[in-house]
Amino acid sequence: MKYIIGLGKTGVSVVRYFLEHQIPFIAWDDTPVLQEKVQLMGGAIVAPSQAPWHAVEELILSPGIPTTFPTPHVAVQLAKKYHIPYVGDVEYWYKRTQYSGYRYVGVTGTNGKSTTHAIIDYVLNALNLPHFSGGNSGVPVLDAPKLASGAVINLEMSSYQLDILDQMTFDAGVILNITPDHLDRHGNMENYILSKITQITRVKPGGLKVVGVDCPGGKEAYDSLTASGQTDIIPISATQVVEKGIYTVGNQVISTENDGNTVLGLIPDSLPGAHNAQNVMAAMLVCRHLEIDVSEFFRVLPSYPGLAHRQERVLDTPKALFINDSKATNADATLPALKTYLNVYWIVGGIAKDEGVVPLLPYLEYVEKIFLIGESAERFQAELKSVSPLVLKMDTLDNAMNFIAKELDQADHKVTVLLSPACASQDQFQNFEHRGRVFTEIVQQQFGSK
Structure with missing residues (x-):
């Protein structure tokens, strides 16, 4: 039983x-x-x-x-x-499908794994290749249909899921980044990194191993793995040239896997920022490993619509660009958006994580005004007391948006209204999706006809 x-x-x-x-x-x-x-x-x-x-x-x-x-x-x-013994649903399902001829892909990382996973899914769909995408987000694996041999099983894997694997192996494994999160479940950062590393150590011989090296945790994982003999890992970086890997300069994706620097393709403007560059590089490598031509990958990529609540472009008017980044539930998840947009009206707050917004203080150069909502408002007001942008305590998202509407009527330049809360949502919303939907509805109602 x-x-x-x-x-x-x-x-x-x-x-x-x-x-x-x-x-x-x-x-x-x-x-x-x-x-x-x-x-x-x-x-x-x-x-x-x-x-x-x-x-x-x-x-x-x-x-x-x-x-x-x-x-x-x-x-x-x-x-x-x-x-x-105890296992999770992924391991249980794997034991029943491991002889089906499936090709298993695992994508993990503190941030960005849902987008990378979704890009892979989008390309596979566009090219009509048999596959199932699920795992940590989307459809649970035990709801997957039966597929023909050779089908791709594209799984987004959380550290929690990795921790309760037993025998599962992957044809391709990706670690995008590792930054402090879920430390209450792992005890410390060292254990968290060890958990993520299993996404690579479980890759079959000859399989694809990809690790992002732009953050200290990712670099530590890469160094630890290579020191242990895992010398076939492909490093990816959106900030620096890497040897025997993939990096970006502007919107160019460049390979140093062979002699010299080879431009593989261009990242479309619809996927801005270093975080998206990382997602594209990882997804491209997975698709290439699945025998999809790199040129086909970059042909399909510009039509990828993006995921809801992850730097989702809700509305673009002459006065403002409205961005729904409600999925950003910690400071590290908010950072990419603060680095990407100009003239930002930043809406932030909710149930704060331990680090609060302190890690973001050096990255406010593009922020004009900060609107605090949720139960963290007073705490964040104290943490932001020395910053140059104007900080306004609004308490609720409705209040913030009403105030912003009046501000935009008087604005003499275009701004970016960014909901990127750096907090959990359950103080005022059911979940981050609900928070993002409410923001989108307010934007459409108040600004859609302007």
Whole structure:
């Protein structure tokens, strides 16, 4: 009998799969409404303290279930006590598909993995190549259709998912960057880097290994891997020339893999900033490894529409460009936007991460005014007290947008209105998607006809 722990989107997909395939299971989640949902589906809810552990052969954990830090979930503690293995849905699915002839791609990184994953998916779609894209975002793997041998399995992998792999290997692995995040789950930065590194150490012999080296964590991962004998890694950088790798100058993607510098293609203007350059380089290398001609990749790339809530261009008027970057839930995720746009009206705030906005203080040269929202407003006001842009405490997104509307009526130059909160959203919104949708709706209603 299987025991499913965690009944969010991933856990419910496991429930559906087990019901469809008549696999005996019990399930648990600490949230009553999720318990009820699974009961209505026909699943049995059993608390860890009441579970028949003698009959449990394997735990299937949702990625949000802690296995080490800050404290292992009680079900994990009991599984260890009774020597019962635990895996995630990705590992469980892999064990059932590993002989199907699929080609497995894993993309990880603190920031940017969703965009890189989406670019790969877009190119595969455009070229009508059989594939499935899912994992950390989008469709859970157990909802994937059955595909023909040779199909590409394009997975976005979080550190949580990597931590509960067992036997899975990849044909291609990408680490975009590693910056401080989720340290409560990993204990410290060293453990977090070790978790991310497994995306590379799990690549099959002859597979593709890509590591971004523009941040200290990524460079540390690259150095550690190469020192351990992983000498076939391709480094990528949007800030410097790299040997035997890929880098960018302006919008040119340049290879130093062979003698000299070879321009492979151009990054379209619709993907601005160093972060997007990194995403494009990684996606290009994956597609090339999948035997897609580089020229075909760059032919398709300009029509890629981008992901919602990730520097999404909501509206462009003579007065202002409105950017929805609601997915930026920490300072590192906000930094690329602050480096990309000019004359910025920056809307920031919510549930603050430990670092707050302090890491962003050196990068405000393009910011004209800062509008503080959410429960972090007073804290951020104190952290920003010495900066030159005008700081205004607005409390809510509605207040900020109403104030900005009046400002734009008097503005003598075009500005960028940037929602890039550097915070979680649940103080005033359901999630970052809800926050981004509200921003988009306000923009369209207040400024769409101007």
